[in-house]
Amino acid sequence: MSNVEYGLVMQELERGDSGLRSFCSVQGALVMYPIHEFGTEEQKQRWLPEMAAGRRLGCFGLTEPGFGSNPSGMTTRAVRDGDHWVINGEKTWITSGTIADVAVVWARTDDGIRGFLVEKGTPGFTSSDIHGKLSMRASVTSSLAFADCRVPASAMLPGAKGLRSALACLTQARYGIAWGVIGAAMDCFETARQYTIDRKQFDDRPIASHQLVQEKLANMITEITKAQALTIHAGRLKDQGKLEAAHVSMIKRNNVAIALDVARDARDLLGGNGIIDDYPIFRHMCNLETVKTYEGTDHIHTLVIGERVTGIPAYR
Numbered sequence: 616m617s618n619v620e621y622g623l624v625m626q627e628l629e630r631g632d633s634g635l636r637s638f639c640s641v642q643g644a645l646v647m648y649p650i651h652e653f654g655t656e657e658q659k660q661r662w663l664p665e666m667a668a669g670r671r672l673g674c675f676g677l678t679e680p681g682f683g684s685n686p687s688g689m690t691t692r693a694v695r696d697g698d699h700w701v702i703n704g705e706k707t708w709i710t711s712g713t714i715a716d717v718a719v720v721w722a723r724t725d726d727g728i729r730g731f732l733v734e735k736g737t738p739g740f741t742s743s744d745i746h747g748k749l750s751m752r753a754s755v756t757s758s759l760a761f762a763d764c765r766v767p768a769s770a771m772l773p774g775a776k777g778l779r780s781a782l783a784c785l786t787q788a789r790y791g792i793a794w795g796v797i798g799a800a801m802d803c804f805e806t807a808r809q810y811t812i813d814r815k816q817f818d819d820r821p822i823a824s825h826q827l828v829q830e831k832l833a834n835m836i837t838e839i840t841k842a843q844a845l846t847i848h849a850g851r852l853k854d855q856g857k858l859e860a861a862h863v864s865m866i867k868r869n870n871v872a873i874a875l876d877v878a879r880d881a882r883d884l885l886g887g888n889g890i891i892d893d894y895p896i897f898r899h900m901c902n903l904e905t906v907k908t909y910e911g912t913d914h915i916h917t918l919v920i921g922e923r924v925t926g927i928p929a930y931r
């Protein structure tokens with residue numbers, strides 16, 4: 616195993632598939648985390664062992680048709696009615712929405728934004744899939760609708776109070792995404808490195824023997840290595856309990872950006888072969904376009920970092 620092949624910092628980093636990463640981060644960070652962190656003992660016992668074993672699936676319902684980057688404007692509402700909550704509203708772009716056994720749903724109440732566990736089959740809760748995606752095609756993406764959907768009072772996650780709790784789940788998922796996209800970049804780099812050694816043009820010489828090609832490869836491995844170094848540092852801060860949301864914004868934003876650049880350069884180095892599915896590059900490129908948007912867009916993470924260093928929020 617050469618250093619070049621496996622990156623210069625993290626030799627054991629898995630090859631990331633952003634479609635799979637999307638699914639895992641939703642199930643782990645966005646569904647199991649809120650139940651683990653904010654749920655009752657009964658909710659934990661009911662869902663977590665089954666989810667950990669892969670027998671039950673969940674989804675995370677925050678985004679709404681009119682509120683993506685700004686979830687604080689959400690209009691989904693939950694109103695207390697005796698021993699129940701009645702939920703009305705709509706969520707969209709929800710990963711695994713139609714196949715999930717339970718949805719973590721964020722809704723506005725008289726007591727601020729709260730989280731609820733809404734089980735599949737609950738009257739008033741319906742879901743449908745979004746079709747025509749050219750990215751993240753291996754994962755199901757759905758819309759959820761709630762029309763006078765009654766859930767028992769025990770469906771509320773008691774520890775989830777305010778948008779801050781929903782954002783805490785996103786911070787967990789974004790940390791995982793920051794690693795996953797490096798894996799995608801490594802796969803693109805390694806594919807391009809090998810291809811340029813094997814592919815011959817002009818006097819039967821490998822295209823990797825040209826300085827312009829080597830410059831691209833040198834830039835790619837340098838950016839990957841910088842992302843690895845930044846992210847392992849963030850991981851160490853996480854271990855010490857010192858990782859801030861702005862740190863996570865930095866690694867998510869940086870790593871997605873470099874992974875997209877690496878994927879595009881790798882696509883270029885494979886010439887025509889870069890666009891076919893015999894190679895993983897175009898799939899990574901298309902998936903990374905989604906990763907740039909979900910879990911906080913590149914712009915929003917820029918603004919989070921900007922606020923952290925100036926103290927001035929610039930979202931509005």
Ligand SMILES: Cc1cc2nc3c(=O)[nH]c(=O)nc-3n(C[C@H](O)[C@H](O)[C@H](O)COP(=O)(O)OP(=O)(O)OC[C@H]3O[C@@H](n4cnc5c(N)ncnc54)[C@H](O)[C@@H]3O)c2cc1C
Pocket residue numbers: 641674675676677678682683684685707708709710711751756905908909910911912913914915929930931
């Ligand atoms: C495949 C996929 C899976 C997803 N899975 C989930 C899921 O499981 N659960 C969930 O809740 N959501 C999920 N999402 C939704 C995702 O989080 C949102 O798409 C994302 O937050 C962006 O929201 P939006 O699409 O409404 O874009 P918008 O918010 O409309 O943004 C459009 C553009 O405007 C820019 N913009 C907006 N506001 C500002 C501003 N203040 N300053 C500068 N630029 C700004 C954005 O950066 C972006 O470039 C998923 C999305 C996709 C594509």
